[in-house]
Amino acid sequence: xxxxxxxxxxxxxxxEITKLTDAIFTKYGYDFGNYAVSSFKRRIxxxxxxYGLKSIDKLIQKILFEPSFFEQxxxxxxxxxxxxxxxxxxxxxxxxxVIPILATKPEFNVWHAACSTGEEVISLAxxxxxxxxxxxxKIYATDINHVVLQKAASAAFPVRNLDFYHExxxxxxxxxxxxxxxxxxxxxxxxxxxxxQNVKFKHHDLARxxxxxxxxxxxxxxxxxxxxxxxQNRVFELLHNSLFMNGFLCLGAKESLIWCKIxxxxxxxxxxxxxxxxxxx
Amino acid sequence: xxxxxxxxxxxFEAIVIGGSAGSFTVITQILAELPQPFVLxxxxxxxxxxxxxxxxxxxxxxxSKIKIEEPDDKTLIQQNxxxxxxxxxxxxxxxxxxxxxxxxxxxxFSRPSIDVMFESAADVYRDKLLxxxxxxxxxxxxxxxxxIKERGGFTIIQDLNTCSMITxxxxxxxxxxxxxxxxxxxxxxFLRTLNHLILNEVL
Ligand SMILES: C[S@@+](CC[C@H](N)C(=O)[O-])C[C@H]1O[C@@H](n2cnc3c(N)ncnc32)[C@H](O)[C@@H]1O
Numbered sequence: 001x002x003x004x005x006x007x008x009x010x011x012x013x014x015x016e017i018t019k020l021t022d023a024i025f026t027k028y029g030y031d032f033g034n035y036a037v038s039s040f041k042r043r044i045x046x047x048x049x050x051y052g053l054k055s056i057d058k059l060i061q062k063i064l065f066e067p068s069f070f071e072q073x074x075x076x077x078x079x080x081x082x083x084x085x086x087x088x089x090x091x092x093x094x095x096x097x098v099i100p101i102l103a104t105k106p107e108f109n110v111w112h113a114a115c116s117t118g119e120e121v122i123s124l125a126x127x128x129x130x131x132x133x134x135x136x137x138k139i140y141a142t143d144i145n146h147v148v149l150q151k152a153a154s155a156a157f158p159v160r161n162l163d164f165y166h167e168x169x170x171x172x173x174x175x176x177x178x179x180x181x182x183x184x185x186x187x188x189x190x191x192x193x194x195x196x197q198n199v200k201f202k203h204h205d206l207a208r209x210x211x212x213x214x215x216x217x218x219x220x221x222x223x224x225x226x227x228x229x230x231x232q233n234r235v236f237e238l239l240h241n242s243l244f245m246n247g248f249l250c251l252g253a254k255e256s257l258i259w260c261k262i263x264x265x266x267x268x269x270x271x272x273x274x275x276x277x278x279x280x281x
Numbered sequence: 282x283x284x285x286x287x288x289x290x291x292x293f294e295a296i297v298i299g300g301s302a303g304s305f306t307v308i309t310q311i312l313a314e315l316p317q318p319f320v321l322x323x324x325x326x327x328x329x330x331x332x333x334x335x336x337x338x339x340x341x342x343x344x345s346k347i348k349i350e351e352p353d354d355k356t357l358i359q360q361n362x363x364x365x366x367x368x369x370x371x372x373x374x375x376x377x378x379x380x381x382x383x384x385x386x387x388x389x390f391s392r393p394s395i396d397v398m399f400e401s402a403a404d405v406y407r408d409k410l411l412x413x414x415x416x417x418x419x420x421x422x423x424x425x426x427x428x429i430k431e432r433g434g435f436t437i438i439q440d441l442n443t444c445s446m447i448t449x450x451x452x453x454x455x456x457x458x459x460x461x462x463x464x465x466x467x468x469x470x471f472l473r474t475l476n477h478l479i480l481n482e483v484l
Contacts, residue, residue, distance in 0.1 A: 005456050042397065079384065225382050
């Protein structure tokens with residue numbers, strides 16, 4: 001016979017999630033109603049555990065009456081995991097299939113939508129620099145989360161990831177060493193600020209805000225997996241509107257646009273690396 | 282064991298399988314002996330090396346009777362396919378129609394984690410879920426089995442005497458009710474009976 005552990009499992013129902021996201025939307029205007037329930041539920045459970053809250057109702061109370069707690073809550077539930085040169089083969093493909101086309105332009109615009117702490121921004125900047133086209137780029141890096149944006153703007157990452165990032169870099173087979181681009185300062189890999197000279201870090205909520213510029217290249221990686229299909233469709237519209245004709249859209253390794261409503265407005269450049277190109281307006 | 286009487290009145294809609302160290306041959310055998318067509322979707326979470334992206338699916342596919350797919354996010358769920366959690370992603374069941382992926386933190390030192398997949402499947406399928414936990418050297422999957430049981434699902438572990446690593450199924454056995462312990466060669470029999478019953482709408 002088994003021993004039931006003392007700790008109860010909290011089971012969350014769909015209606016409770018809706019109650020919570022409605023409350024947040026009404027009070028703060030953040031729209032979590034269309035986040036993918038399966039992973040959102042897990043985040044909520046994690047938050048309940050972290051703060052010793054026994055029910056969704058308790059959580060709603062706290063969110064409504066403590067704005068500072070809400071800020072922390074947003075940090076807790078959004079997933080910020082990122083890496084330098086995440087999916088090294090993706091960067092290789094960028095170099096081979098996208099960079100040569102950008103290089104022909106007198107100038108071009110890049111958008112990192114949901115950039116998190118900026119590892120992706122620096123990674124691409126390094127590639128652009130090596131190709132001698134960094135100075136032609138105007139780059140926007142946006143996120144819903146102010147805290148990660150601030151970190152991103154410092155271009156410094158914890159040294160504990162150093163070996164891992166070096167490994168990723170080696171897999172890209174780009175020239176030289178990653179260490180050509182940073183120095184160690186206060187336990188951080190401090191990257192050359194020159195890399196983010198042309199980068200504007202800006203708050204932007206993909207679920208709520210409209211398009212603000214036109215781009216030749218958009219990286220929107222590993223954020224839409226946290227959205228449900230309805231919101232994904234809306235975001236694809238937004239990204240489509242934000243691209244110049246023939247502009248490139250890059251998704252995360254396991255994201256796809258084949259199920260989205262406007263899939264036919266893109267052509268596939270690299271199906272394995274999830275690189276697409278706008279072919280219809 | 283009379284599987285038919287055990288399966289009576291159980292209207293299963295999906296199967297989840299978790300495994301870790303020592304489960305590869307067992308899962309291969311299960312896949313090799315699946316009846317055709319197999320009417321329920323199968324979701325598998327099997328631990329493996331972090332950056333071993335390629336090769337694992339292919340290795341499983343060699344003998345498998347049904348297609349194995351490492352799904353992209355929001356993949357539509359189909360019958361006669363075994364979905365394998367991709368390396369470095371948690372695989373969650375979003376609803377009865379689709380799969381979601383996530384790169385949230387490791388659970389029980391694992392990503393993909395069996396707990397994550399099992400718990401999301403339990404939320405969606407409730408008492409229509411069949412869960413199988415195989416050999417493994419850590420405790421991933423135990424909490425998931427408990428959630429599945431509390432949500433009314435049916436829980437099977439690999440017979441401890443046949444496990445090359447018992448930690449995983451044993452951890453489940455310690456914290457929740459396990460409906461059946463099956464030897465590797467009994468699992469295909471069980472699934473065949475299940476499939477047969479559904480196809481003949483005896484259930
Ligand atoms: C997993 S990170 C991805 C970072 C990077 N693009 C990568 O692939 O490594 C996801 C980021 O999406 C952000 N995010 C979540 N919801 C968002 C929204 N509605 N609008 C903009 N950013 C959002 C989170 O704050 C987080 O920084």
